[in-house]
Amino acid sequence: MTVLVGNQIEGARLLTLRSVLILEMKGIHMGGRSAYAILKDMGFKGTREKVLSELDVIRAQLLGINQGESK
Numbered sequence: 001m002t003v004l005v006g007n008q009i010e011g012a013r014l015l016t017l018r019s020v021l022i023l024e025m026k027g028i029h030m031g032g033r034s035a036y037a038i039l040k041d042m043g044f045k046g047t048r049e050k051v052l053s054e055l056d057v058i059r060a061q062l063l064g065i066n067q068g069e070s071k
Helices: 007-025 033-039 046-065
Strands: none
Touching: 007 033, 007 046, 033 046
């Protein structure tokens, strides 16, 4: 079992919201608030595509991936 602490929790949340945003962009929606709405409340601005590209950069930083390998 993995236990997340400190900023790992926020990082895991952003990675999860990124995955849900990709699904929403493909037309699959969950009940409740959209990932896009939650991300906007967290301070992200712009279109879904722009927010996704920002999350891709954050994902690369969190996982230590070169930007060209992130997809």
